Amino acid sequence: ARAAYAAKRPLSAALHERALEVLGGGNTRTVIAYGPFPTAMTRGEECRLWDLDGHEYLDLCGEYTAGLFGHSEPRIHAALHDVLRRGINFASVGPGEEKLARLLCGRIPSLERVRFTNSGTEANLMALTAARAFTGRPKIMAFRGGYHGGVLTFPFAGSSLATLPLPFVLADYNDIASATAVAQEHAADLAAIIVEPMQGSGGCIPGTTEFLAALRALANETGALLIFDEVMTSRHSAGGMQARLGITPDMTTLGKYIAGGMSFGAFGGREDIMAQFGGKLAHAGTFNNNVLSMNAGVVAMGEIFTAEVAEALYRRGEALRARLNGLAAAAGAPLSFTGIGSMVSVHFRTPAPNRPYAQGQGEEQLRELFFFDMLEAGIYLARRGMVALSLPVGEAELDRFAVAVAAFVDNRAEQLR
Numbered sequence: 267a268r269a270a271y272a273a274k275r276p277l278s279a280a281l282h283e284r285a286l287e288v289l290g291g292g293n294t295r296t297v298i299a300y301g302p303f304p305t306a307m308t309r310g311e312e313c314r315l316w317d318l319d320g321h322e323y324l325d326l327c328g329e330y331t332a333g334l335f336g337h338s339e340p341r342i343h344a345a346l347h348d349v350l351r352r353g354i355n356f357a358s359v360g361p362g363e364e365k366l367a368r369l370l371c372g373r374i375p376s377l378e379r380v381r382f383t384n385s386g387t388e389a390n391l392m393a394l395t396a397a398r399a400f401t402g403r404p405k406i407m408a409f410r411g412g413y414h415g416g417v418l419t420f421p422f423a424g425s426s427l428a429t430l431p432l433p434f435v436l437a438d439y440n441d442i443a444s445a446t447a448v449a450q451e452h453a454a455d456l457a458a459i460i461v462e463p464m465q466g467s468g469g470c471i472p473g474t475t476e477f478l479a480a481l482r483a484l485a486n487e488t489g490a491l492l493i494f495d496e497v498m499t500s501r502h503s504a505g506g507m508q509a510r511l512g513i514t515p516d517m518t519t520l521g522k523y524i525a526g527g528m529s530f531g532a533f534g535g536r537e538d539i540m541a542q543f544g545g546k547l548a549h550a551g552t553f554n555n556n557v558l559s560m561n562a563g564v565v566a567m568g569e570i571f572t573a574e575v576a577e578a579l580y581r582r583g584e585a586l587r588a589r590l591n592g593l594a595a596a597a598g599a600p601l602s603f604t605g606i607g608s609m610v611s612v613h614f615r616t617p618a619p620n621r622p623y624a625q626g627q628g629e630e631q632l633r634e635l636f637f638f639d640m641l642e643a644g645i646y647l648a649r650r651g652m653v654a655l656s657l658p659v660g661e662a663e664l665d666r667f668a669v670a671v672a673a674f675v676d677n678r679a680e681q682l683r
């Protein structure tokens with residue numbers, strides 16, 4: 267699969283060779299680096315992409331959820347053109363940030379006040395800083411398999427807590443006993459419990475309602491703040507995953523699609539926590555309120571991603587996952603699809619679908635095979651096998667994906683056995 271892949275992409279291969287001469291590690295985003303060399307995309311339209319060598323793809327990666335609106339949403343393009351006409355980089359506050367903040371506080375239950383950043387990583391670092399300042403405590407509880415940003419990665423095994431920028435203590439995801447034990451051990455020192463309501467990078471593993479409710483109770487008991495990292499999951503309803511769950515954290519972090527595809531992050535929560543930024547806490551950042559992100563975000567969240575659109579996208583994803591799992595079950599193939607709504611991840615030989623995957627025998631090779639077979643079928647997904655549906659993806663595109671998955675199950679029966 268790799269040799270066929272490489273033979274068809276001489277221009278992407280050559281670009282990779284040149285990039286290795288000037289970019290540390292050959293690129294600037296670990297997640298899109300894979301062997302033998304990554305495909306370089308150069309153009310996008312709605313849910314289609316074209317690479318440097320001229321191949322066309324159906325884009326089901328959806329820029330790891332940031333590409334919710336596709337590549338050419340006319341209302342977002344119009345908002346950006348309008349900003350460009352008025353000029354960029356004013357070193358000042360502006361109406362766009364007030365409007366976007368009002369939209370988000372109006373939708374997400376836990377957001378009484380919000381502030382903007384350039385990325386989800388920064389949003390999490392700022393939320394954790396705010397929690398530490400508010401509680402006067404140092405430690406943060408996070409979960410194995412969790413991902414909160416480039417410097418906030420928590421692998422399942424061999425994670426080196428020493429390289430993390432803050433003092434973390436780790437528990438097992440979806441394991442109430444583990445979370446309770448860790449919270450009790452560090453109760454007096456715990457500033458925050460940070461959790462993804464669904465682990466995204468960890469394989470689209472939904473947190474159970476019981477587990478997330480238990481974290482709410484543990485935060486109340488210990489005096490730690492509960493932070494929901496909804497950088498990915500906020501797309502699951504107008505009010506995010508928290509509205510769907512009926513569990514309200516003290517703070518929430520956001521990112522990805524909210525600025526219509528421009529760089530974005532946000533953190534917010536209770537008024538008393540966020541009031542620290544009027545006094546003892548500073549939060550500067552040249553591009554925090556950049557006019558491209560703020561004004562694209564106002565249109566994206568105010569006009570396009572309405573509650574009805576969010577609900578329809580959620581249902582489309584639920585139907586896709588059921589269809590793919592039905593197809594795998596009917597073929598008796600050892601693959602399954604997890605996730606919530608429009609986010610779907612493939613798993614091979616996974617023993618416990620409700621837990622972050624302990625990778626089964628040969629899981630990684632099958633994951634790679636799946637990725638390259640989909641590319642060969644003209645379908646672009648995240649290398650780890652994650653799909654994030656964007657709004658332009660319609661029934662015809664989902665049919666095409668289902669056909670490609672069925673062909674994979676058929677053609678790779680031997681490897682899957």
Ligand code: PMP
Nearest residue numbers: 385386387413414415466497498
């Ligand atoms: N939190 C979660 C749950 C994420 O999925 C990500 C990005 N994949 C981040 C935080 C970090 O966001 P960013 O890449 O914008 O820094």
